Amino acid sequence: MNHLAADVPSISNTRLFGDIDRGIQADKLVIPGLPVSQLSGFMRGHGTYLRGDELYSSLAGAVRQVNRLINVQSVKQRYSPEIGDVVVGSITEVQEKRWKVDICGRLDAHLQLASVNLPGGELRRKTTEDELAMRDYLVEGDFISAEVQQVHHDGSIFLHTRSLKYGKLGIGVAVRVPSYLIKRRKTHFHALPCGAGLIIGCNGMIWICEQISEDPDGGYNIDLNQHVPASNMKVISRLFNCINVLANHGIHIFETSVMNCYDFSSAYETKDLMRSDVAAEVAAQVIQQLRADIMDES
Amino acid sequence: MKIINEHGFRCDGRKAQQIRNISAQLGMDASSEGAAYLVQGNTQVICHVYGPHEATQRSRMQDDRCFINCQYERFLKSRSKKQNNMKKRTGKDRKSGDVERLVEKTFETAVFTTNFPRSQIDIHLMVTFKEDGSLLSTCINAATLALCDAGIPMKGVVSATTCGIAEGTVICDLNNREENDLVPRITLATISGRDECVLVELQNRVHVAHLPNLLNTGKAMCLAVHECLHTAIRDHLLHTIPIS
Numbered sequence: 179m180n181h182l183a184a185d186v187p188s189i190s191n192t193r194l195f196g197d198i199d200r201g202i203q204a205d206k207l208v209i210p211g212l213p214v215s216q217l218s219g220f221m222r223g224h225g226t227y228l229r230g231d232e233l234y235s236s237l238a239g240a241v242r243q244v245n246r247l248i249n250v251q252s253v254k255q256r257y258s259p260e261i262g263d264v265v266v267g268s269i270t271e272v273q274e275k276r277w278k279v280d281i282c283g284r285l286d287a288h289l290q291l292a293s294v295n296l297p298g299g300e301l302r303r304k305t306t307e308d309e310l311a312m313r314d315y316l317v318e319g320d321f322i323s324a325e326v327q328q329v330h331h332d333g334s335i336f337l338h339t340r341s342l343k344y345g346k347l348g349i350g351v352a353v354r355v356p357s358y359l360i361k362r363r364k365t366h367f368h369a370l371p372c373g374a375g376l377i378i379g380c381n382g383m384i385w386i387c388e389q390i391s392e393d394p395d396g397g398y399n400i401d402l403n404q405h406v407p408a409s410n411m412k413v414i415s416r417l418f419n420c421i422n423v424l425a426n427h428g429i430h431i432f433e434t435s436v437m438n439c440y441d442f443s444s445a446y447e448t449k450d451l452m453r454s455d456v457a458a459e460v461a462a463q464v465i466q467q468l469r470a471d472i473m474d475e476s
Numbered sequence: 477m478k479i480i481n482e483h484g485f486r487c488d489g490r491k492a493q494q495i496r497n498i499s500a501q502l503g504m505d506a507s508s509e510g511a512a513y514l515v516q517g518n519t520q521v522i523c524h525v526y527g528p529h530e531a532t533q534r535s536r537m538q539d540d541r542c543f544i545n546c547q548y549e550r551f552l553k554s555r556s557k558k559q560n561n562m563k564k565r566t567g568k569d570r571k572s573g574d575v576e577r578l579v580e581k582t583f584e585t586a587v588f589t590t591n592f593p594r595s596q597i598d599i600h601l602m603v604t605f606k607e608d609g610s611l612l613s614t615c616i617n618a619a620t621l622a623l624c625d626a627g628i629p630m631k632g633v634v635s636a637t638t639c640g641i642a643e644g645t646v647i648c649d650l651n652n653r654e655e656n657d658l659v660p661r662i663t664l665a666t667i668s669g670r671d672e673c674v675l676v677e678l679q680n681r682v683h684v685a686h687l688p689n690l691l692n693t694g695k696a697m698c699l700a701v702h703e704c705l706h707t708a709i710r711d712h713l714l715h716t717i718p719i720s
Contacts, residue, residue: 195719196714196715198719200714200717200718200719201717202714202717204710204714207710207713207714209624209633209706209709209710209713210624210629210630210631210632210633210668211630211631211632211633211667211668211670212632212668225629227588227629227631229631234631234632236588236629236630236631237627237629237630238624238625238627238709238713239627239713240713240717252627253627253713253716253717254503254509254510254625254626254627254716255509255626255627256509256527256528256529256626256627270530280530283529284527284528284529284530284592284595285529285530285594285595286530332593332594333592333593333594333595355506356506356509358718359718361720425506426506427719428715428716428717428718428719429718429719429720430718430719430720435720465719468719468720
């Protein structure tokens with residue numbers, strides 16, 4: 179993006195819904211360097227540090243207390259992986275026996291050759307031939323879906339694609355949204371009723387494609403020159419704009435909110451969703467619907 | 477030209493120890509992890525924070541901590557009106573290199589860098605056409621706001637001010653007309669407005685007898701700036717929690 183000095187930033191879109199209840203008490207909010215608790219005997223959790231005998235906050239966010247453990251949860255943060263997360267990332271490097279994958283985290287993740295399913299299906303030891311053919315499977319710039327297998331203490335991350343769900347992604351569109359907007363769900367692979375597949379990576383990468391495939395080859399043999407029908411393209415581009423609407427207005431992104439947004443957006447043309455007034459209108463309707471759903475549940 | 481006139485006012489109508497109006501906006505750009513737009517009087521700075529991410533400058537990578545990389549840009553008005561009204565100065569002058577190093581050093585003390593081994597945090601600073609003194613301190617204030625927005629752990633919010641001495645009195649938050657070669661000035665940055673300095677930068681020479689007074693006023697002004705930044709961050713936090 180080209181940041182010109184002349185365009186003074188406008189009011190951010192999240193401000194449009196300033197008076198909405200976000201389930202947070204204002205008195206729980208702290209900024210870095212403020213004391214979190216005057217009382218001693220608490221355990222130091224995330225986002226806090228000891229200075230003398232007192233606990234201080236090191237993040238801007240909300241204070242949470244679980245028994246004697248106090249932590250500060252920041253609102254925005256770069257993605258920090260947890261074991262079992264579904265992520266969508268792109269290959270940045272091919273190294274010896276492993277690929278490096280950019281998952282928008284603090285460090286690039288490793289994808290070991292030993293933890294991928296190669297075409298052919300059968301599980302076997304990887305040979306030197308496989309090592310030499312690594313570039314045939316995944317090269318720099320390829321998108322993959324994977325699961326976080328290990329998170330080491332020093333921050334290094336290991337992924338695996340040992341399931342037919344995961345693997346190389348074929349034709350589709352990737353959207354990057356801030357990872358704090360993603361809601362962790364039971365499943366992150368969705369075949370939407372509007373006729374498109376959605377992979378919501380916990381790292382804030384969302385993949386929109388025609389359909390979620392369970393290719394036995396792990397997606398390595400997909401023909402990228404296939405023709406995509408115009409009707410499917412339209413659905414994909416509408417979803418793309420819907421996700422951007424949600425992200426710009428600070429609404430949690432999960433299958434219900436995306437579907438709601440898609441349904442409400444049908445009153446407008448796809449390109450109009452890029453207009454801020456239309457986007458705000460749709461976002462307001464989505465928030466109303468989500469609130470109504472919560473009321474119904476309780 | 478007298479910096480403080482006979483009625484005790486400065487050229488922009490402020491009292492000697494009065495900071496300029498501060499207004500801030502956070503998180504206005506989704507493409508970076510943290511963003512801040514800070515206006516201090518007539519000085520405007522836009523700051524973007526990216527990271528912590530995989531170190532791209534391999535030579536600066538450290539195994540036990542992350543490093544901070546600052547980039548500073550200044551936009552200048554083009555002389556001729558026929559050209560585009562905006563022209564970026566190519567290359568870097570000595571002053572911008574200084575600002576970069578000082579911002580890096582300041583935040584290497586304030587940020588808990590050991591939490592992110594082998595990664596890098598980028599701070600991009602942009603000064604718009606409107607530039608009116610106290611540039612380094614405005615840059616530092618903008619960078620703290622952006623780092624807060626990015627959720628990067630810090631010992632505290634760093635707040636900075638520039639103070640100088642004119643005719644024996646301490647003046648605070650200098651503007652362009654006061655920042656001349658005769659006024660000794662000092663840029664101070666403290667953590668959370670407490671008595672902990674993370675940056676002291678002196679320009680021109682100051683008499684040692686003035687120094688304690690200058691430092692004490694500087695710290696008091698840092699606390700005042702800290703209050704403004706505190707309000708801005710809290711206000712922003714209330715608006716960024718995702719709606720579900």
